[in-house]
Amino acid sequence: MGLFSKIFDANKREVKSLSKLADKIIAKEDEYEKLSDEELKNKTVEFKKTVANLIEKGKSKQEALDSILVDALAAAREGAYRSIGMKPYKVQLMGGMALHRGDIAEMRTGEGKTLTATLPVYLNALTGEGVHVITVNEYLSQRDKEEMTPFYEWMGLTVGLNLSSLGPAEKRRVYACDITYSTNNELGFDYLRDNMVRQVEERVQRPLNYAVIDEVDSVLIDEARTPLIVSGGGQESTSLYGATNAFVRTLRKASKEDGSDGDYTLDIKTKAIQLSEFGIDKAEAYFGIRNLFDLKNVDLLHHINQALRANYTMALDIDYVIEDGQIEIVDPFTGRTMPGRRFSEGLHQAIEAKEGVKVQRENKTMATITFQNYFRMYKKLSGMTGTAKTEEEEFRNIYNMVVTTIPTNRPIARIDAADLVYSSMNSKYRAIIEEVRERHLTGQPILIGTVAIETSELLSSLLYKIGVQHKVLNAKQNESEAEIIKLAGQRGSVTIATNMAGRGTDIKLGEGVRELGGLAVIGTERHESRRIDNQLRGRAGRQGDPGYSRFYLSLEDELMMRFGADRLKKLMEANDDTPLESAMISRSVESAQKRVEGNNFDARKMVLQYDDVLRKQREVMYGERNEILESQKVSHIVEDMIDNAVRKNIEYAASSQYIDEELENKDILKLINDKYFLENPIELTKEIEHSDDEELANIIIERIKSDLAEKRELLTDETFDSFEKYILLNSIDQRWTDHIDQMDQLRRGIFLRSYGQIDPLREYRNEGHMMFENMIDEIEDTVTANLLRIKVERNEEIEMKEDKQVLITNDSKQHIARGPIKSQAREEKKSKQEEKLAKIKELKELKEKRKKLDK
Incomplete structure (x- = not known):
């Protein structure tokens, strides 16, 4: 039995099991109908007690x-x-139970997913640990919350x-x-910001318990390649973007794969x-x-590569738009702009330099996490x-979630x-316009789906x-998208939508539209993802x-150009307006989509x-940080550090293995005094x-x-x-x-290692681990030095002023005052490293001198 058959059989078994449970729930309908409102409401309290008692019993x-x-x-x-x-149907009960099991319920459009979600949400909320209902934008969160709050309350x-x-x-x-109710972005950013607070009371989230994600493919698949980033202003100059942009515009594209007849190669x-x-x-x-x-020259090479991408792979009104002198990203899966998000x-x-708008300073990453x-x-x-x-496959491998297809x-x-x-x-556009004209004459509502903004404007x-x-x-009209989509099923309505903007809003048929054949959906080209076509x-x-649906394709479409248009051209007749309709074409298109999906999966992986x-x-750093935040006393942590x-x-200094132990201890003591006891150094004694x-x-x-005990006595324990x-x-x-930023820098340059037949991921893992170990050492060193350097006088209060730093997320232009978070300049680190090397060199020279004297 093949893998597909096994998955199909597993789905059948799952649906059968859910169907039996749904029948049991429906069988209790009479029992619960007889309860008064008060009795029914009291069931929640009763269920909560039962759950708490069972958990207490193990x-x-x-x-x-x-x-x-x-x-x-x-x-x-x-x-x-x-x-x-509203009373959930049997299939909605089945979908709700699949969600409760931690699965993905695949339910067709219009099957009432919002009502379905209330069932597992209600059930899991009985633990008192919180349930998150997640949508792709704030409009949908607000709409669903308003619709379902009367039930929950x-x-x-x-x-x-x-x-x-x-x-x-x-x-x-x-x-x-x-x-x-929340968007996925806001949840992620709240988590990152919670791990930057200075007091436990400042945290906003509780531990993450149970979540139901609406449009789960959009959140866990489509947005998985863009990490969430909280960043502060960086130091880097923006002038290099202008210079590299000017340079790449002088380049000529090579037509040969080996690049022998041009300045750059592009694989379409x-x-x-x-x-x-x-x-x-x-x-x-x-x-x-x-x-x-x-x-x-790693930085220069990086800037040139980004300028190449900006000029020759990113297109205005497809990948981004210009709004009020700002570059705004267009979500490739919804067609919406993503204000505040930045590539x-x-x-x-690099795109800002290309389009001649003001180049914003690149921000320094301070906290980051992927949705995965x-x-x-x-x-x-x-x-x-x-x-x-x-x-x-991706849901199973990455998230350990099973997809259960719920019957309609x-x-x-x-x-x-x-x-x-x-x-x-x-010729494709002429055919589309002709079909729209014919159907519009009958009054049938039509929805035309496009992949790019420029196509929607042309049509x-x-x-x-x-x-x-x-x-x-x-992307340019997303404020009114829900209203436009709602009316798309009315008689005589014609709507053009890019990449299913308005997803999550039902298109209900107007009066008399059923008799006209329902809504007609016309796709102007195939998306690189079959899932978007199915949506x-x-x-x-x-x-x-x-209802009715049909896709119109041309051999000049991007997907067809990327995969196999040349072979198909031979099948086309000389007449430009004669379409080709064959199973082979459909197979070629699906094969192309599968390959792109495979590439995208690899990129997300x-x-x-x-x-x-x-x-x-x-996990290590946030765990350590949370322990500090939640502890009244941190002396035990400080002592360990x-x-x-x-x-x-001592280990570092002794690693040079000096012959004379007196010399070694003298120099070790000097190193310690320089770091910790500048004003009151430890004397070199015989001991x-x-x-x-x-x-x-x-x-x-x-x-x-001893020094810290004196300071504690002067300040009081609490202070x-x-x-x-x-x-x-x-x-x-x-x-x-600093470490996050350096890891980001390492990741950017690590791919150069592949030219030397070295696995970049393994190198990133190894170097990242060494950098992490160094960071831990630096934290322990800094804590020790700072505690010792502070001057304390009796009856004097220490005023600890927190510098405020502007933090910007890659999802919001909102500025959040947080403090104190101040980046240590990379130059400072470099000088410390040089200082260490100089000390080692000095000690080695002393060692050599000693050898000569002994001789």
């Missing part, structure tokens, strides 16, 4: 909830009917809405609710772009350097979508016509020419309504593999002269403890405890943000 949370599942969902079903007039649960505009106090109140299938040998020579001449690949790694600045690693922190995760089966409440009546392929774009102008009134929905088709034929290196480090710092300093490393470490540690906590958090935050 049952797992899932086991406790499963034991009350049938009764709880029967109560919720009746409660929904009494509060909002009627059943005795609290509901909150998490918006980017809320302050910390409001966010804490929202997260404390039983159920919290993967959009990989790089300088050819000629291009490298030109760059070296243009910038007056001898070797572009020299380590000191990373300097690509955004954020959502994998939930104890249980589930999601809903109309299109998940094509990405089932009524059979699908939509007609999906075969694709029509034309030899040119012009709009063609429709105006033949007098067809219509609405355009693309477009799925807008027609909701809840058993009639690579993002995850690199972030996994950082994830392990992040002092112990480690002293011993590592110290003749101590071994262990004895010397103990003498130094005792002196440090000194606060002071220690402040020093610890400040040192951790400074070094951690």
Whole structure:
């Protein structure tokens, strides 16, 4: 039996199991209908007590909830009917239970996913640990929350809405609710910001318990390649972006694969772009350097590569738009702009230079996480979508989630016509306009789906020419998108939408439209993802309504150009306007889509593999930081750090293996005094002269403890405890943000190693681990030095002023005042390293002199 058959059989078994459970819930309908409102509402309190008792007796949370599942969902079903007039169908009960199991429920458009989600949300909220309902934008969060709050509140649960505009106090109140509606972006940023606070009370999120993600494919697949980033202003000059932009505009594209007839090569299938040998020579001449690949030219090479991408792979009105002198990214899957989001790694600045708008300074990364690693922190995760089966492997491998296809409440009546392929774009557009004209004359509503903004604007102008009134929905009009989509099913309506902007809003058929054949969906080209095509088709034929869909393709479409247009050209007749319709074409298109999906999956997997290196480090640092935040006293942590710092300093100095122990101890003491005791150094005594490393470490540690005990006495315990906590958090935050930025720099340059037949990921892992170990050493050293250097006088209060730093997320232009987070300049680190090397050199020279004297 093949893998597909096994998966199909597993889905059948799952659906059968869910169907039996749904029948049991429906069988309790009479029992719960007889309850008074008061009795039904009291069921929530009863369920909560049962769950708490079972957990107390050692049952797992899932086991406790499963034991009350049938009764709880029967109560919720009746409660929904009494509060909002909606009673979930059997298929919605099945979908709800799949979500409760931590699966993905694949449900067709119009099957009532919003109501389906209330069932597992209600059930899991009974633990009191919080449930997050996640949508792709704030409009949908607000809409769903407003629609379902009457039900939840009627059943005795609290509901909150998490918006980017809320302050910390409001966010804490929202997260404390039983159920919290939020966007995925806001949840991720709140998590990152929570790990930058200075007081426990400033945190807004509770531990991540259970989440239901609406349009789960959009959140966990489409947005997985863009990490969430909290950043502060960087130091880098923006002038290099202008210079490299001017340079790449002088280059000529090579037509041969080896680049022998041009300055750069571009693979249209993967959009990989790089300088050819000629291009490298030109760059070296243009910038007056001898070797572009020299380590000191890594920054220049990076800027050239980003300028190449900006000029020759990124297109205005497809990948981005210009709004009020700013570059705004267009989401390739929804067609919406993403205000405040910026392309990373300097690509955004390269596009700004290309388009002649003001080049913003590149920000320094201070905290970052991918959606893959954020959502994998939930104890249980589930999601809903109309299109998940094509990405089932990724859901299973990355998130350990199974896709369960839920049957439709009524059979699908939509007609999906075969694709029509034309030899040119012009003939394709003429055919589309003709079909729209014919259908519009009958009054049938039409939805035209486009992949790019420029296509939507071109079709709009063609429709105006033949007098067809219509609405355009693309990244430039997303404020009114829900309203436009709602009206798309009315008689005579014609709507053009880019990449299914308006997803999540139902298109309901107007009066008399069923008789006209329902909504007609016309796709102007195939998207590189089959899932997006299926989403477009799925807008027609909701809840058993009639509908129609057809895709128009041309051999000049990007997907066809990337995969196999040359072979298909031979099949086309000379007549430009004669379409080709064959199973072979459909297979070629699907094959091309599968290859692109495979490439995209690999890219997302690579993002995850690199972030996994950082994830392990992040868990260690955030765990340590949280322990400090939550502890009243941190003296035990400080003592451990002092112990480690002293011993590592001695180990470092002793590693040169000097012959004369007196000389060694004298120099070790000098190193320690220079670091920790500048004003009151430890005297070199006979005892110290003749101590071994262990004895010397103990003498130094005792002196440090003695100095700190004096300071504690002068300040009082409470003040000194606060002071220690402040020093610890400040040192951790400074070094951690530096480390994050350096890891980012390492990741950018690591791919150059592949030219030397070295695995870049392994190198990144190894070097990242060494950098992390060095960072830990630096934190311990800094904490020790800062505690000792502070001057304390009796009856004098220490005023600890926190510098405020502006933090910017890559999702919001909102500025958040946080403090104190101050980056240590890279030059300072470099000078410290040079200082260490100089000391080693000095000690080695002394050693050589001693050898000569002995001789």
